[in-house]
Amino acid sequence: MIRAVITGSGSALPRDCVTNADLEARVDTSDEWIVERTGIRQRYIAGEGETTSTLATEAARKALDDAGVDASEIGLIVLATATPDHTFPATATQVQQALGCRGGVAFDVAAVCSGFLYALGTADSLLRTGMATKALVIGAETFSRILDWEDRTTCVLFGDGAGAVVLEARDVAEDGPGILATKLHADGEHKDLLYVDGGPSTTGEVGKLRMKGREVFRHAVVNLATVLGEVLDEASVAAADIDWIVPHQANARILDATARKLELPPEKIVVTVDQHANTSAASVPLAFDVARKDGRIKPGDLVMFEAMGGGFTWGASLARL
Numbered sequence: 001m002i003r004a005v006i007t008g009s010g011s012a013l014p015r016d017c018v019t020n021a022d023l024e025a026r027v028d029t030s031d032e033w034i035v036e037r038t039g040i041r042q043r044y045i046a047g048e049g050e051t052t053s054t055l056a057t058e059a060a061r062k063a064l065d066d067a068g069v070d071a072s073e074i075g076l077i078v079l080a081t082a083t084p085d086h087t088f089p090a091t092a093t094q095v096q097q098a099l100g101c102r103g104g105v106a107f108d109v110a111a112v113c114s115g116f117l118y119a120l121g122t123a124d125s126l127l128r129t130g131m132a133t134k135a136l137v138i139g140a141e142t143f144s145r146i147l148d149w150e151d152r153t154t155c156v157l158f159g160d161g162a163g164a165v166v167l168e169a170r171d172v173a174e175d176g177p178g179i180l181a182t183k184l185h186a187d188g189e190h191k192d193l194l195y196v197d198g199g200p201s202t203t204g205e206v207g208k209l210r211m212k213g214r215e216v217f218r219h220a221v222v223n224l225a226t227v228l229g230e231v232l233d234e235a236s237v238a239a240a241d242i243d244w245i246v247p248h249q250a251n252a253r254i255l256d257a258t259a260r261k262l263e264l265p266p267e268k269i270v271v272t273v274d275q276h277a278n279t280s281a282a283s284v285p286l287a288f289d290v291a292r293k294d295g296r297i298k299p300g301d302l303v304m305f306e307a308m309g310g311g312f313t314w315g316a317s318l319a320r321l
């Protein structure tokens with residue numbers, strides 16, 4: 001059977017690391033409050049010359065190297081971001097140009113923090129139709145540029161970064177590698193809980209992120225537990241068989257609550273929120289790359305990706321490496 005197989009990964013972070021102590025000098029907050037409520041200790045913030053496309057390109061290059069794939073072989077780039085370099089062209093086309101692989105399909109998807117799951121699901125479907133044989137799936141963000149640095153309830157939570165995977169269509173055995181099942185959902189009902197208060201068709205300004213954190217937290221735990229169950233059912237896999245969960249890194253307490261709902265041990269959850277904060281669409285591929293490169297995630301492992309974000313959008317995907 002033809003499946004989309006993850007054959008490489010890469011990630012990129014901006015140069016500047018900003019600790020909670022650094023933020024104390026900027027807004028009325030404390031390291032203690034941030035660590036206790038979120039688990040975040042530091043984040044990376046894009047500076048001069050660093051944009052969503054430069055971070056995405058660096059992550060993509062590393063993923064290509066890791067997979068042993070030349071940029072010229074890539075026929076599809078799906079890039080998830082809510083902070084594109086420009087309203088248009090799509091950041092995916094900037095990355096395509098920077099990599100030097102012209103003529104294939106390249107587009108952005110906007111599903112905020114679930115963006116990587118949406119991009120992975122889309123690329124998986126397109127590879128299985130034969131539209132391309134090798135794809136780059138990228139999550140990249142510079143959320144620091146849409147934060148209200150006067151608003152302590154949001155500005156301490158986010159960071160910038162990028163992660164990428166190479167997906168290849170391969171003819172594999174039933175118990176072989178590849179993406180086994182993906183479920184994606186959206187519900188526009190709760191837009192006011194998490195949104196950006198601007199845009200090209202409304203204010204004409206980029207706008208700033210606004211969030212009612214407590215309500216978002218409540219929805220996240222319920223939606224994630226449900227979608228994880230749906231993916232396990234679809235793939236006929238028991239939760240206990242999962243080797244690793246690579247979740248969207250929004251908040252350590254959401255990760256703990258989701259693990260408890262699924263009765264999964266915390267050791268199976270990849271956590272990078274302490275190092276990177278919430279990097280929106282970049283967080284899942286960033287965390288995945290960290291855990292692959294440090295040797296935790298190995299070939300043959302069963303890995304569950306999951307995320308929930310603005311929209312609301314949410315989703316999960318199960319893959320064997």
Ligand code: ACO
Pocket residue numbers: 028029030033034037038112113152153154156194211212213214215216217220250251254278280308309310
């Ligand atoms: N430093 C110090 N105090 C703060 C800060 C801060 N940075 N931010 C808020 N406070 C204060 C509040 O003003 C409030 O004070 P008050 O009681 O005197 O009014 C108090 O801390 C508690 O505020 P709450 O908002 O009720 O705190 P809560 O325990 O809910 O934690 C948090 C806030 C961390 C945002 C939590 O609700 C959360 O994690 N929500 C999920 C949000 C999230 O992860 N969103 C992203 C997921 S979706 C996506 O990734 C796009």
